Amino acid sequence: MSVLTQNATPGVLSLEPYKPGMPLDELQRRLGITDAIKLASNENPLGPSPKVKAALADAIANNDLALYPDGGGIKLKAAVAKMHGIDASRVTLGNGSNDMLEFLGRIYLGPGRASMFSQHAFAVYPIVTQSQSAEAVIVPALPRSHPTMPLGHDLAGFRKAWREDISIVFIANPNNPTGTWLPAEEIEAFLDFVPKHVIVVLDEAYWEYLDPALRGDVRGWLDQYPNLVVTHTFSKTYGLASLRAGYALSSPEVADLMNRVRQPFNNNSLALLAAEVALSDQEHVRKSVALNNSERDRLEPELKKLGLSWLPSQANFLAIDFGRDAAPVHQALLQKGIIVRPTASYEMPNFLRITIGTPAQNDRLLKALTEILAG
Numbered sequence: 001m002s003v004l005t006q007n008a009t010p011g012v013l014s015l016e017p018y019k020p021g022m023p024l025d026e027l028q029r030r031l032g033i034t035d036a037i038k039l040a041s042n043e044n045p046l047g048p049s050p051k052v053k054a055a056l057a058d059a060i061a062n063n064d065l066a067l068y069p070d071g072g073g074i075k076l077k078a079a080v081a082k083m084h085g086i087d088a089s090r091v092t093l094g095n096g097s098n099d100m101l102e103f104l105g106r107i108y109l110g111p112g113r114a115s116m117f118s119q120h121a122f123a124v125y126p127i128v129t130q131s132q133s134a135e136a137v138i139v140p141a142l143p144r145s146h147p148t149m150p151l152g153h154d155l156a157g158f159r160k161a162w163r164e165d166i167s168i169v170f171i172a173n174p175n176n177p178t179g180t181w182l183p184a185e186e187i188e189a190f191l192d193f194v195p196k197h198v199i200v201v202l203d204e205a206y207w208e209y210l211d212p213a214l215r216g217d218v219r220g221w222l223d224q225y226p227n228l229v230v231t232h233t234f235s236k237t238y239g240l241a242s243l244r245a246g247y248a249l250s251s252p253e254v255a256d257l258m259n260r261v262r263q264p265f266n267n268n269s270l271a272l273l274a275a276e277v278a279l280s281d282q283e284h285v286r287k288s289v290a291l292n293n294s295e296r297d298r299l300e301p302e303l304k305k306l307g308l309s310w311l312p313s314q315a316n317f318l319a320i321d322f323g324r325d326a327a328p329v330h331q332a333l334l335q336k337g338i339i340v341r342p343t344a345s346y347e348m349p350n351f352l353r354i355t356i357g358t359p360a361q362n363d364r365l366l367k368a369l370t371e372i373l374a375g
């Protein structure tokens with residue numbers, strides 16, 4: 001180990017880089033095919049709204065790409081604020097919603113401090129924690145045998161494991177890679193429990209997929225709990241993962257702190273424009289969610305016929321349990337030109353996380369699984 005590595009902070013030294021899935025063109029090159037499909041990263045299989053594509057084409061043709069973007073993101077913030085019925089001073093924009101998780105880590109974590117999150121929770125929480133040389137308090141998930149929410153977040157366990165040095169709690173609702181969710185009353189009771197100086201991040205990357213009957217009163221919570229930060233993304237339902245845009249809703253005080261640490265131009269102008277236009281096309285969101293739900297309803301009985309089980313999901317993916325090491329199934333799917341997400345790094349080696357695709361993509365997945373499981 002060279003002195004350069006030795007001299008890195010302890011947190012960074014202990015970090016393992018986030019492993020993204022294999023890109024589509026890489027698999028196509030390897031297999032010599034042109035029709036591979038990617039059901040690995042929970043993107044919207046319909047892509048963004050057609051209005052977004054038109055606006056981007058127009059912007060590239062007419063706008064000066066040499067100019068810096070609007071560093072305040074004024075128009076997008078106003079659109080987000082309007083949609084949520086809150087003041088724009090409560091909105092922070094990020095280069096993907098991960099950007100905001102990073103800001104909060106920089107503001108509130110460091111040596112001698114800790115974050116808390118669930119086992120099997122989103123991979124970025126440990127990365128943010130370790131990169132600040134802070135400690136992670138990882139709460140065991142509910143058991144696989146739990147009657148309603150196997151491998152879900154256990155908020156009672158969060159309380160039991162509470163420590164004075166915790167300064168951020170990350171809750172993913174619904175969670176990735178499990179798809180599990182929390183009843184709104186449980187989240188609210190937990191917000192009542194958490195000390196007022198501790199930030200609670202409610203990561204709602206899959207919020208649009210969450211059944212409206214299961215959603216909490218986020219606007220009311222923001223008024224009541226100044227330590228609450230809710231994050232949303234344009235990468236999933238809005239179909240804009242490539243452009244990197246997300247936002248946080250919080251108290252103006254916390255938004256001010258996030259604005260101090262963010263890079264001045266963290267959102268590029270095309271991302272700002274695309275996100276604003278995407279928000280204005282809620283019909284596309286409805287269409288995307290409806291397709292996801294009908295395809296999930298169609299996939300589940302077919303998976304059952306194959307003898308498989310899966311975790312309950314309120315997102316656009318299913319964590320499928322193969323009852324044994326799923327790595328060979330992952331490899332066999334790759335050979336058939338289908339990229340899915342292994343979850344061994346999430347302590348779920350028997351599972352694969354599979355994004356719900358278009359009807360044609362899902363048919364191809366089912367056919368491939370049928371062949372693979374028949375041996």
Ligand SMILES: *Cc1c(COP(=O)(O)O)cnc(C)c1O
Pocket residue numbers: 042095096097098099122172175176203205232233234235236241244245246
């Ligand atoms: C995909 C995802 C995000 C969003 O990431 P972006 O940086 O906005 O692309 C955040 N949280 C969870 C749980 C996710 O699955």
